[in-house]
Amino acid sequence: MSAIMSSRPPLLAAIVAVVVALTAHPAVAQSGDAIFVQDGLPDLRLFVHSTDLEQLRDNYQENTYYPADLEFRGVRLRNVGIRSRGSGSRSATKLGLRVDMNRYTKGQEFLGQKSLILDNLWQDPTNVREVLTMKLFARVGLPAPREVFARVFINDAYEGLYAVVEDIDEQFAGRALGDERGTLFEYNWLEPWYGTSRGDDLEPYEALFEAQTNDTDPKGTLYAPLRDLFTASEESGESWRARVEPLLDLRELLACVAVEAFVSELDGVLGYAGVNNFYMFRPSDSLRHVVVPWDKDNAFFDVTSSVWQRTQENVIVEHALSFPDLRESYLDSLTQVVDSAAGEDDWLTNELEAMLALVDEASRQDQHKVYPEEERAAAVEQLRAFVAGRAGRVRAEIAAARAESH
Amino acid sequence: MNVRAVGVVVLAASLGAADVAMAQSTTIAAALARQPPATEEPQPAPAPSAPDDAPEPAVVRWRPLPSVRIGSHLRLDVHFRLQFDARDSEAPLEEDEDDTRLDVARRRLGVEGVAFRIVEFEIERELTGDDAWRDVFVNVRANRRAEIQAGHFRLPFSIDQDIGATNRDFTSRSLIARQLAPGRDPGVMVHGRPVRPIEYEVGVFSRDGRNARTRNETKVTGGRTVAWRVVAQPWRSRKHGLEDLEFGVARTHSDVPLGLPALRGETVLESVFFDSDTPVLGARQRTGLQMRWRPGPFSMMSEYIRVTTRRDGQEIEGGDLSPLRAHGWYLSGTWAVTGERKARGLSSPRRPVFRGGPGAIELAARIERITFGSTGTSEAPSTGPRAEVVLPNGDRAATLGVNWYLNRYVKVQANVVRERLDDPLRGPLPSQPSFWSRVLLLQFTL
Numbered sequence A: 001m002s003a004i005m006s007s008r009p010p011l012l013a014a015i016v017a018v019v020v021a022l023t024a025h026p027a028v029a030q031s032g033d034a035i036f037v038q039d040g041l042p043d044l045r046l047f048v049h050s051t052d053l054e055q056l057r058d059n060y061q062e063n064t065y066y067p068a069d070l071e072f073r074g075v076r077l078r079n080v081g082i083r084s085r086g087s088g089s090r091s092a093t094k095l096g097l098r099v100d101m102n103r104y105t106k107g108q109e110f111l112g113q114k115s116l117i118l119d120n121l122w123q124d125p126t127n128v129r130e131v132l133t134m135k136l137f138a139r140v141g142l143p144a145p146r147e148v149f150a151r152v153f154i155n156d157a158y159e160g161l162y163a164v165v166e167d168i169d170e171q172f173a174g175r176a177l178g179d180e181r182g183t184l185f186e187y188n189w190l191e192p193w194y195g196t197s198r199g200d201d202l203e204p205y206e207a208l209f210e211a212q213t214n215d216t217d218p219k220g221t222l223y224a225p226l227r228d229l230f231t232a233s234e235e236s237g238e239s240w241r242a243r244v245e246p247l248l249d250l251r252e253l254l255a256c257v258a259v260e261a262f263v264s265e266l267d268g269v270l271g272y273a274g275v276n277n278f279y280m281f282r283p284s285d286s287l288r289h290v291v292v293p294w295d296k297d298n299a300f301f302d303v304t305s306s307v308w309q310r311t312q313e314n315v316i317v318e319h320a321l322s323f324p325d326l327r328e329s330y331l332d333s334l335t336q337v338v339d340s341a342a343g344e345d346d347w348l349t350n351e352l353e354a355m356l357a358l359v360d361e362a363s364r365q366d367q368h369k370v371y372p373e374e375e376r377a378a379a380v381e382q383l384r385a386f387v388a389g390r391a392g393r394v395r396a397e398i399a400a401a402r403a404e405s406h
Numbered sequence B: 001m002n003v004r005a006v007g008v009v010v011l012a013a014s015l016g017a018a019d020v021a022m023a024q025s026t027t028i029a030a031a032l033a034r035q036p037p038a039t040e041e042p043q044p045a046p047a048p049s050a051p052d053d054a055p056e057p058a059v060v061r062w063r064p065l066p067s068v069r070i071g072s073h074l075r076l077d078v079h080f081r082l083q084f085d086a087r088d089s090e091a092p093l094e095e096d097e098d099d100t101r102l103d104v105a106r107r108r109l110g111v112e113g114v115a116f117r118i119v120e121f122e123i124e125r126e127l128t129g130d131d132a133w134r135d136v137f138v139n140v141r142a143n144r145r146a147e148i149q150a151g152h153f154r155l156p157f158s159i160d161q162d163i164g165a166t167n168r169d170f171t172s173r174s175l176i177a178r179q180l181a182p183g184r185d186p187g188v189m190v191h192g193r194p195v196r197p198i199e200y201e202v203g204v205f206s207r208d209g210r211n212a213r214t215r216n217e218t219k220v221t222g223g224r225t226v227a228w229r230v231v232a233q234p235w236r237s238r239k240h241g242l243e244d245l246e247f248g249v250a251r252t253h254s255d256v257p258l259g260l261p262a263l264r265g266e267t268v269l270e271s272v273f274f275d276s277d278t279p280v281l282g283a284r285q286r287t288g289l290q291m292r293w294r295p296g297p298f299s300m301m302s303e304y305i306r307v308t309t310r311r312d313g314q315e316i317e318g319g320d321l322s323p324l325r326a327h328g329w330y331l332s333g334t335w336a337v338t339g340e341r342k343a344r345g346l347s348s349p350r351r352p353v354f355r356g357g358p359g360a361i362e363l364a365a366r367i368e369r370i371t372f373g374s375t376g377t378s379e380a381p382s383t384g385p386r387a388e389v390v391l392p393n394g395d396r397a398a399t400l401g402v403n404w405y406l407n408r409y410v411k412v413q414a415n416v417v418r419e420r421l422d423d424p425l426r427g428p429l430p431s432q433p434s435f436w437s438r439v440l441l442l443q444f445t446l
Helices: A011-023 A050-058 A129-139 A170-177 A203-208 A219-234 A237-244 A250-262 A315-321 A324-342 A347-365 A373-405 B020-024 B029-034 B175-179
Strands: A043-047 A066-072 A075-084 A097-100 A115-119 A147-154 A157-166 A183-187 A209-211 A278-282 A290-293 B002-014 B058-061 B067-070 B074-089 B101-115 B119-126 B133-140 B147-154 B184-195 B198-205 B225-232 B246-259 B264-266 B272-275 B280-293 B298-311 B321-336 B360-374 B393-405 B410-421 B434-445
Touching: A050 A066, A050 A075, A129 A147, A129 A157, A129 A250, A129 A290, A129 A324, A129 A347, A147 A347, A157 A347, A170 A183, A170 A290, A203 A209, A203 A219, A209 A219, A219 A237, A219 A315, A237 A315, A250 A290, A250 A315, A250 A324, A250 A373, A315 A324, A324 A347, A324 A373, A347 A373, B175 B264, B175 B298, B175 B321, B175 B360, B184 B225, B225 B280, B264 B360, B264 B393, B272 B393
Parallel strands: A043 A147, B002 B101
Antiparallel strands: A043 A066, A066 A075, A075 A097, A097 A115, A115 A157, A147 A157, A183 A209, A183 A278, A278 A290, B002 B074, B058 B067, B067 B074, B074 B434, B101 B119, B119 B133, B133 B147, B147 B184, B184 B198, B198 B225, B225 B246, B246 B280, B264 B272, B280 B298, B298 B321, B321 B360, B360 B393, B393 B410, B410 B434
16 A cells, blocks of 8 residues: 555544534535634545546536535535635546535535645645745735635545645635625636726626625626726826726735735736736625635746736736736835744744645655656745745845845 | 417327227226227127128218218227317416417327227327327237237326326326326337236336426436336226225336436426436436226325436435435315216216206316425425435315216316425425416317
8 A cells, every 4th residue: 555545644633523523414504614724634535436526537628517425624514515616726537626525415515615726736746835935825815815725535546746725715715714694706817918008898807706795686787887987097186096996906906016026926917918816805785895716736937037027918917007006015025024024933944844844745645747857846945945045035136126126 | 367278189090990998998008098099879880790791881970070981991080179278377387478368389290090909009199299299009919917018008007197188187187197107109019908807018218208308408308118017907807996096106217317307396287396406326216006996976196206307426426325306196086966977977967968967077076295305304405406315395286177978069167276395495485385277168179
């Protein structure tokens, strides 16, 4: 038996599992906290009928749901729905999966979660960029999904190392944004787009932003505010700001951009092919949207990249940075990110090393990963070099920008 | 409101000395045997036999039905039926595009008869539709204890299923007879009366009946099917009120290949409220219990039907899931307020409308229940395709009706139906569990 198959869960995980199993019915909501504690490297097991699994792999480009049993943290839940997910990371070899607890059984939750994302870490040879970046978002106080590493087994066969990701849904909105009745929109990348106006019709915005909650609201209610936000780019100066600020938390946006700039995110809000990988959240009592980051497998791309890179491509970010107070806010956010990542405790380095140590054996055992071990080792060294050198470079850019301002 | 018309032509041919008396014995499938006779009027006497070497004379008769006979060897009866129905419901109808559409939905043509006194046959075909053939069979009644019937006909199972459209007490069959009873398929059957109070039918059929199939050919249904039924009339030979009382039990057995089952739940007006996407594999068994009693102008009829379909190897880890189960019952009653005897049928009123009478008027009521789900109980119900406990849904319906036979040619039926779905979200009217429907049916028969 392989080391992975025979390894035992750490003591804390075992205690959690026993307590959960003894105190509640599996389908009763507990708390998502029980899932997103990285106490060792837990096993997440899916049980899928062999026929369904074959169809799932054959049709991995489709969003068809299949029934499965989920076992994690010592709890087994019957009749969950799983489907293939992802865009560039979709794979039949190492399935990227969405798990819906209540797809077939009304009201069913798993340790308090209605759904989970099983990120196959397909595009990240180091396997840790996604989780590390989201932890940094959370560390600076921005809303970000919780994630833990896990070994995923399907029908007792090792599928690979995964990140178990908190879904961006009303539960996330309630936990991270304090408003579970607000509306979440997932951005759909269709073509390179930089936040420019798409006209007065609602349809183009509906195509770009798919409502994930309150999706039965009238189309005008859902999409008119987004249309108003992006058509404002046809204006400039204070007129633009007067229109945009009630519709978008510009400081929060710039804080997100600051984190992405620090980690040199290639495919985010200031992505190489336009905006990508984010959600928009509209509070239930306001039209002022905030940005929620998503999918950071392409972070830590280039240690030499400028914190101003592509800021002039996105019309909203470009407009915002033209205002001195917002530019200062961006620099403050950058400073906070650097201090959080590379302060006295050298958090980012320590976190990176802890993660690498945690996933090393599981990564090596992962026969379904894209990158061979040699490439993983090289990518890990590159990542270590990035983390070691990034803070100094960003601090220098911040200092230069402040000097220029004064 | 949806209005449609059904035109039916039945050509009945008799070779030899066929007459109603033969049809009333244990012959021509349960369908003919269990239907009331077409008329109370005396049947025309068989034509006298001609000398062996003389040609048989051809005779055309117009009453009670248009009929052509050639001696004692050929009789050709022509039946024509035209049927309109108008439907209205609080729930949207499946074909509800035009509220007042007049539609000739089906045309049916058939021939039935007897040859050489022992070979009965019937051929009936829809002139439109995908599944055109109806009854196409031959019945050899050489011995009343063991007659042999072969062809395409109803599997012996449900008493309500066996009643033809002309003689139904309601505008539609009961939910269980329409959805859980098997219907027709090609097969061979042995049937008869080994003793006077007992009738049996046992047959082998190529599949488990048309009722279990839909137009969706990707869905599976039972293969070769063994079906049997035993009906007892304990007081059949005695002249008292219980002579017509009968009880029956029926079973079918078939094997269903791997796939999604075609069996699904529909409301009275055929809106789907349960359509399972859980795969099945293994044995399908039907069990039916039936009772009918027709004392004087009254009648009472009831059935219980249960269908289970196994799900062998369909559990997530390859084990067996609990079988899918569909079951239900109905209890119906009628009262001919104009006094006709129900056992002899109302289609020939004692005092027809155009002869100074009111026709035959009958009141009818039916309550019924049908439920779809699985036999499992070990976990929370789920719509998951591999759930041990399939989230059930059911329909309960109450029907009140009036049947008015103006004369032998015209029949009017009016039904009011109140239905209630257990889970309306999966039915035609998600906003409310209960809804009313109304059906008016007008039938001309010649």
